[in-house]
Every structure is written in C-alpha cells, then in structure tokens.
Amino acid sequence: MPPTEREQVRALLAWFRRAARPLPWRPRTLDAPRDPYLVLVSEVMLQQTQAARVAERLPAFLARFPDLASLAAATEHDALALWSGLGYYRRARNLHAAAREIASRHRATIPPDPATLATLPGIGDYTAAAVASLAHRVPAPAVDGNVARVVIRLNGLDLAAASPLARAAARERIAGWMAALPRTAHPGLVNEALIELGATVCTPRAPRCHACPLRTSCTAARTATQHDLPRPAAPAARTPLYCDALLALDRRGRLLVEPRPARGLWAALWQAPTREHNARRATARSLRAWLALDLPLTRADRFTHATTHRAAEFTVWNAGTLGAPEARALANARPGSQWLTRTAAARLPLSTPQRRILLESRS
C-alpha cells in the first residue's frame, strides 16, 4: 500500500518539526503567528538567494527598517544602500515601492489574499503564496526552485525545474496535501517544509534520499533516477564587459562618485566614474579623451567580476590627488557626480566591484 496524501503530509511535517534549521526569520515554535512584515521582507530577500546569505544580511536591514512604516518612510536610496552586495537590486526598489503602496492603499496591512499580493511590485506567484500562507495561514501552494525539484523527483518527471509543467504539477501536489491537513494545522508549514526538504535533503546534487520523509512515495528514489532529475537547463551565455574605473581624490581626500542609470545592470547604484565597453579595454589616452581632460592616469588594479550574464573585467585607474580646478572640471564632466568622504561613500548603494574599487583600493 503506497502512503496516502494524509500520511505523506504527516510525515513531511513531522520531519520538518525535527529537522528545521533555526533561521532568523523563523519562529522557535513553528506554528506561532508570524509578523507579516518580517515574512514579506525575508521572502523578497530570499528570492534567488541562499538562506545562509539572507541570515547574514537580514538583521541589519530590520535594524534600520524595523516595520512597514519605517521602510515606507525611507528613501529608495536608503533601502538600496542596505541591499548593497546582495544583488538583484530591483528587489530592494520594488520592496520599498511595495511598502509605500501597502501603507497608502492597504491601510498599512500586508494583504492576506495571494492575488492582491501579486499586484504589488516585486511580488510574483511564489512570494504571494509564501507570504499569504506563512503570515495569514492561507492554503496557497508556493513553488520555488526547491519545491519544483522535489516534485519532479517525486513524480519522476523528465522536466527542467523552471518548466511550467513542473510548477503546475507541484502546485497540484501541494494543494492535495493542504486539503488533507487537519482543520487546525498550519498550511504554510507545508510550503516551508517542502522548501526546507529541497534545501537540505532533496538537494540538486547528491540528494540524501535515506533521510527523506517522502522516500517511500518517490518515483526517482524507486527507479534510482534522482541524480538525473531535474533535467539540466541550457546554460546562459556570458558576454564580456570591460569596465575602466577612475579613482580620483580632491585635496581634502574625498572620492569622486557618480550615480548609475536607473535601468540595466547595477541600476541606480553609485560608482567611481566608469567607462564601459563591450569589446576592448580603455587606454590612458582614450580615457583622457572620454573625459576631455588631460589627467595623469596610472593603472592601479585589474580584476574580474562575473554576473549571471556578464564576464566583467575591471581596470582601476588612479588619477591621484587633484587640485581645485581639475577637481571642478572632472566633476563637471560627470553628470550627478559628487565628492564624498570615504565614510560617506561607504554608506552609498554600491555594487561589489565598486565597493572594492572605492573602499579597498590604495588611495
């Protein structure tokens, strides 16, 4: 006799109560009511980001923005600064916009309805279901990459994890489990337990099937195909990007920084004045021509930085300490640029490579 849905979900939740990792956004008593704002912020920060990294960065974000009102009252710039180094910076801008929308249009209450949640910027199907189920006990299936992988193996589906068919199969599975739950049970825990299972047991490589509460129901485990599923996705192409950054100081030891465009890579973040080219490095001469300034430039550093779609190579050019006329001319050549102390620059929203250039270079 294969396990019934009721038996499967009981085994899953029993395993979760035993094996749940202590995480900053997770209450000690799993059934305890959760602060919807904490659920919202943690779920957005967890998008495409591993739990260990969020555990490092969430406390500082919450210390600065302890509730919805404080985030809604903050500037986008400040929200972005607390996101520095976390990547996918649109998440921070969307979260800030969502907080403002909730404050102004939803009486400062995180909506309980997944469809309403999904109208907020940066909240898609997964996050809407996660917030509704964990914060408001709404039985909405939340399917992330972990859960898709678990169900693909459970059902023995020869699909990629991102496949819409796999996502639909997972939603159906979870809906069945939630319906089989006792009235008083917490449906959000089904979502959380499946995510935990995917993150710690049903891992992409070397799954630990012997420790899995669903192994007796799993097609992949029975046919020994857990290593072949999900089907691997096509690798993304990575195009080169050459970045030549200018490290300049004025006589007071301040650094010149400029804002990036509001769209595209590292959108709305700040940087040392940087020239980007997709085909070749700059030379000292070409940089002088680009700035229309005759500055003495020496090459100070060179390093690579990979993102999902780019292989960036940064060259750092040291312009040394500039006199007042040169400092004025350089700032005028870079729209929106400002001379800031090292301390002030450290508080800006910066990408990881620009943080290295501005704050770790010898200057």
Place this chain on the structure above:
DNA sequence: AAGCCGGGGAA
C-alpha cells in the same frame, strides 16, 4: 518563451 538582473558558496 526567452532574456535580463548579482553575488557567493559548493562541488
């Protein structure tokens, strides 16, 4: 449906 958007840890 496919491309774009970061960064880091693990193997």
Place this chain on the structure above:
DNA sequence: TTCCCAGGCTT
C-alpha cells in the same frame, strides 16, 4: 571552472 539558489519583470 560550473551550477544554482525561498524569482520577477520585460519584451
């Protein structure tokens, strides 16, 4: 090196 992570938005 490659892979993938508590995804979402745009085209």
